[in-house]
Structures are given as structure tokens and as C-alpha cells.
Amino acid sequence: MTRLTPRSVAGLAAAALGGVVVHDLTQRKHALLRNFPVIGHFRYWVETVGPELRQYIVTSNDEERPFSRDQRSWIYASSKGENNYVGFGTDNDVERVPGYPVVKHRTFAGEGAATAPHGDEGVPVPSAKVLGGPRGRRHAFRPASVVNVSGMSFGALSAPAIRALNEGAAKVGCLQNTGEGSIAPAHRHGGDLVFQIGTAYFGCRDERGRFDLARLVDLVQSAPVRAIEVKLSQGAKPGLGGMLPGAKVDETIAEIRGIPVGVDCASPSRHTAFGDVDSMLDFVEMVADATGLPVGIKSAVGNLEFWDELADQMGPRTRGVDFVNVDGGEGGTGAAPMIFADSVAYPFRIGFSEVYRRFARAGLTDDLTFIGAGKLGLAENALVAFALGADMVNVGREAMLAIGCIQAQKCHTDHCPVGVATQNPRYTRGLDPELKKDRLANYVLALRRDLLKVSEAVGVPHPGLIGPDDIDILDGQRAAVGLRELYDYEPGWGELGPAVRRELLPLLQG
Incomplete structure (x- = not known):
């Protein structure tokens, strides 16, 4: 029998380690x-034993x-096509947490509601409305999905993240x-686009940084752009404008945006092509x-x-x-800046x-x-x-x-360890x-499936037909307040009009 020496053990360990590296x-x-x-591997090991550790020394499933x-685990499992169900009931503190939403299911189905045991993940869930239809845009269309990126x-x-x-x-x-960073080669892999016009007009600006309509037309005609979004502000930094740290500004980005390499790219806080609601509406109609x-x-x-x-000036139609x-x-x-991320702008439910x-x-x-955004990629939100x-959403x-x-929350450092929010080749090489x-496709299908399942539970065939009377907000075990009362909605608000319903229902029935 061959006897292992310390040197041979070390050699085997080194070979095994080398194999893992390869x-x-x-x-x-x-x-x-x-x-x-x-x-x-240590990260995955810690994740595996996390539930046991958190019972004693770390945070609970709902505190991070x-x-x-819990939310991340659902997204990860959904994206991998794995079992994203849970067992043994909820571990949410529904008895004491204020602001907890509860969907009020119905005993009997409503008009057109499906009665199958589970929603099919492959069932399309189109928007209830035709985008651009009411104003007669030449390229109006009905978005094929209520969930978009x-x-x-x-x-x-x-680039690998954008392409994925x-x-x-x-x-x-x-x-x-x-x-707002314009259209990159990574955007041109078959997916339909909404082109965003930011305050710096990347992709549609002249040599002096001013908006250029002709360049916008040329750009959107060169790609599968289905709609245009004028960004006035965004939730995490309203009134501040976009910021791309210089560490992320490589030659490709500089060329696409028309900016210097390696220099912080700070977009203006407001638009220069218009300065009030009246001129903004003129700008929208011009585009x-x-x-x-x-x-x-x-x-x-x-x-x-x-x-x-805005509502007043749109009144005459x-x-x-x-x-x-x-x-x-x-x-x-x-x-x-932390103050903008933490304390500027209303949270979604109030703002919307x-x-x-x-x-x-x-x-x-x-x-x-x-359209809504701000942690709305979770079914309950x-x-x-x-x-x-x-x-x-x-x-x-x-x-x-x-x-x-x-x-990892390192988006601002150019050191995203998994290559999603960085331009550093050291990290982007790992993202296939x-x-x-x-x-991404699996996650969207899973979210749409859950939205459809809950719609069926409420007795309607589409999430757009869920109204403010269908959800209550709990104040612990003391009280439940309906969305209509909580947000001062009058009868009919939050619901689709009769004409929109008539167009939508035949689409859902095949």
C-alpha cells in the first residue's frame, strides 16, 4: 500500500485546487x-448556510x-427556472408590519377570468392600452408585455449586461x-427599444450639446425603437441629472455619448430644449x-x-x-449622493x-x-x-x-464583482x-405568471383589471384600509374605461 507523504498530499491538494481554478x-x-x-465558492457556501446563521447572529429574511x-431568492430561482414556491407559510411579520398589502380574492370569477389551476408561464400579458393610439401617432402599438425593462x-x-x-x-x-446613454451596439440584438432623451441629449445632440432633431430621427430609424421617453428626472436622484463616474467612461462610451474619455459625465439637472409645460408639450408634439x-x-x-x-394643458386634447x-x-x-437617494421625491405609491x-x-x-417604476419587479408591489x-411596470x-x-452595492465604483454595473474587463469577462x-426571460415570465395567477384569484383575466377596491393595506392587526380610501380615489378611478375594456377582453380570450 502506497503511503502518502506530506509532500504528496500537498501536491494532490495543489492539483485539485488547480483543477478548480481551471x-x-x-x-x-x-x-x-x-x-x-x-x-x-465561499460566497455560495455562506449563502447556503445563511438561513441557519441568520436564525442566531445575522438579519432575518425580510430585513436586508x-x-x-427572500425577494432576491425569488428572483434568482425564477431566473434559473427553478422552484420559486415557498413552504410552511409566510415568514413575513404580517401581524405587526404597517403598510402590508393584502389582495382580496373573490369566490367567483368575473367576466372573462380564467379558471385553470395555474397561469401558464408562456401566456402573453399585453398592455391594456394602445401606446400612442389616443393621439393618433403613426406608429402607435400595443406593447406585448405589461412587464418591461x-x-x-x-x-x-x-456591454454584456445590456446585451443580455x-x-x-x-x-x-x-x-x-x-x-439616457443613447443606443449602443449591445442594444442591437433583436429587442425592441424605448429611446430615452435625457437632459444631455446623448445620441441626439449637436457638437455644442444642444438637442438636434435630425440626429434623433436618424438614430431611431437605425434601430428597432418603438417609443421615445423624455426623462425629466428619476427616482433615486431627481433634480440632479445623471452621473457616470469617469472610471466607467471608456472609448466606446465616449464615442456614443460624444464626451471625453475618463472624465466624469454629469448630465444637467434640467432640459434646455424646453423650460415649462407649454414648451415641453410643443417639444413632445414636434418629436x-x-x-x-x-x-x-x-x-x-x-x-x-x-x-x-400638465393635466390642465392636456385637457383640450x-x-x-x-x-x-x-x-x-x-x-x-x-x-x-445619499441625500438624493434617501430623501428626495415621493415613494412610488404616494407619487403615482x-x-x-x-x-x-x-x-x-x-x-x-x-407606467410605474421603483421596486415594482416584485409581484406584490x-x-x-x-x-x-x-x-x-x-x-x-x-x-x-x-x-x-x-x-454588492458597488455600482458607483466600477468594481461590480459580477460584471453587471462596470466597464472593467477584469469583471465583465465573467458575464456570459x-x-x-x-x-432575464425566465424572470419576466415568472413575474407575468404570478400577476396573472393573482388576477385569476381576484376574478379578472388581466392585472390591468385589478382595481383599488381589490387591495387593502394593513396597519398590523388593528385595521385594514382599502387603496381607494387610503389614496382618496373616487368611484371609477384606477380602473379601465369601458372602451378600453371592450378592446382588451377579446385579446385575452384568444
Whole structure:
């Protein structure tokens, strides 16, 4: 029998370690292991024993922020096509947590509601409204998915990440918002786009940084752009403008945006192409006329005078935006001062309801599409958004988690360990778009499935038909208040008009 010496044991250990290194560097399933061979396994080991450790010395499943471990685990399992169900009941503290939403299921089904045991993950869930239809845009269309990918720029996200999102969106009929960083080669892999015009006009600006309509027309005609979004502000840094740290500004980004390499790219806080609601509506109509595309706005909600004036000026129906994308103050960003991320702009539910009420009073809610963003990639949050009147939801950080983000919160440093929010080749090499596109597609299908399942439980065939009377907000075990009462909605608000319902129901019946 051969006797092992310390030297031979060390040699075997070294060989085994070398084998692990080779395996990790050549596999494509896990970006973390590809970028951090061997030591990356410790992260997965800690994750495996996390439930046991947290019982005694760490946080509970629901305490971590911005996304709890339960929320991340659901997204990860969904994106991998794994079992995303839970056992033994909820571990949420429903008895004591204020603000907890409860969906009120119905005993009997309503008009057109499915009665199958489970919603099919492959069933399409189109928007209830035709985007641009009420204003007669030449290229108006009905979005094929109520769940779409939020605005995340190439620059803030890596090229492999953008490509994975684009190809994944194409697989499930989603729209991908470009973010304000313009259209990159990574955006051109089959997915339909919403082109975002930011305050710096990247992709549609002249040599002096001013808006250039001709360049916009040329750009959107060169790519599968289905709509245009004018970004007024975003939830995590409203009134500040975008910020791309110089460490992320490589030659490709500099060329696409028209900026210097390696220099911090700070977008202005406000637009220069218009300066009030009146001129903004002129700008919207000019862009819509030149491109034929639906044109809308994205904004966080702060001072409400803007929304009062917008609803008032859209009243005559001679000018108007085709959609309003309300971004909650709890939304994400790659880089922002803490005070802006923490304390500027209303959170989604308050902000959205304030905006919706103003259009409802003016009788305009069927004239435009309402989009919501800000942690709405979780079914319970999305359902509240639909009940308040949203027609579609955009997912940002949830989409990032689906393609491999581990919530390291290093987006602003260019040291994202899994290659999602960085331009550093040291990390981006680990992210395989061919694998991650399926992760994004699986996640969107799972979210749409859950939205459809809960719609069936409420007795309706589409999440857009869930109204403010279908969800209560709990105050611990003391009281339950309906969304209609809580957000001061009048009868009929938060619901689709009769004409929109008549168009939608035949689509859902095949």
C-alpha cells in the first residue's frame, strides 16, 4: 500500500485546487466564479448556510435592503427556472408590519377570468392600452408585455449586461428602455427599444450639446425603437441629472455619448430644449410628428404644480404626452449622493396616486398609458401599482438581479464583482450574455405568471383589471384600509374605461 507523504498530499491538494481554478475560469454559468476562482465558492457556501446563521447572529429574511433575501431568492430561482414556491407559510411579520398589502380574492370569477389551476408561464400579458393610439401617432402599438425593462444606460451597465437584457427581452416580447446613454451596439440584438432623451441629449445632440432633431430621427430609424421617453428626472436622484463616474467612461462610451474619455459625465439637472409645460408639450408634439413614434415622459414626483399644469394643458386634447412613467423615490441608480437617494421625491405609491388623481379629475386617464417604476419587479408591489391605475411596470434592479447582480452595492465604483454595473474587463469577462439572456426571460415570465395567477384569484383575466377596491393595506392587526380610501380615489378611478375594456377582453380570450 502506497503511503502518502506530506509532500504528496500537498501536491494532490495543489492539483485539485488547480483543477478548480481551471474549471471556474472556463465555465460560463457563474460570473462570480469566473472572475474570482476558488474564493467565489465561499460566497455560495455562506449563502447556503445563511438561513441557519441568520436564525442566531445575522438579519432575518425580510430585513436586508434594498432587496431582502427572500425577494432576491425569488428572483434568482425564477431566473434559473427553478422552484420559486415557498413552504410552511409566510415568514413575513404580517401581524405587526404597517403598510402590508393584502389582495382580496373573490369566490367567483368575473367576466372573462380564467379558471385553470395555474397561469401558464408562456401566456402573453399585453398592455391594456394602445401606446400612442389616443393621439393618433403613426406608429402607435400595443406593447406585448405589461412587464418591461427600465432605463439603464450603457455605461452604467456593461456591454454584456445590456446585451443580455436586450436578447432576453426579445425572447419574451419586452421593451428595453435604453436609459439616457443613447443606443449602443449591445442594444442591437433583436429587442425592441424605448429611446430615452435625457437632459444631455446623448445620441441626439449637436457638437455644442444642444438637442438636434435630425440626429434623433436618424438614430431611431437605425434601430428597432418603438417609443421615445423624455426623462425629466428619476427616482433615486431627481433634480440632479445623471452621473457616470469617469472610471466607467471608456472609448466606446465616449464615442456614443460624444464626451471625453475618463472624465466624469454629469448630465444637467434640467432640459434646455424646453423650460415649462407649454414648451415641453410643443417639444413632445414636434418629436412625435418627426418620428411618428409615441412620446412620453419619465419623472419622479415632488412639487405637484407641474402635474396640475400638465393635466390642465392636456385637457383640450390638442397636445399631450402618450405615456407617463412615474418613478418612485425608492428607485435605483448607479451613483447618487445619499441625500438624493434617501430623501428626495415621493415613494412610488404616494407619487403615482398624486399624479393619477390629477389626470382622473381631468377625465384623461384613458388618453394615456401609465407606467410605474421603483421596486415594482416584485409581484406584490406590481399588483398595488396596477390597482392604483398603472398599465405597465418597468423593472430595473430586479432585471439586474436576474442576470447575476448580487446586491454588492458597488455600482458607483466600477468594481461590480459580477460584471453587471462596470466597464472593467477584469469583471465583465465573467458575464456570459448567452446564458444570462435566458435568466432575464425566465424572470419576466415568472413575474407575468404570478400577476396573472393573482388576477385569476381576484376574478379578472388581466392585472390591468385589478382595481383599488381589490387591495387593502394593513396597519398590523388593528385595521385594514382599502387603496381607494387610503389614496382618496373616487368611484371609477384606477380602473379601465369601458372602451378600453371592450378592446382588451377579446385579446385575452384568444
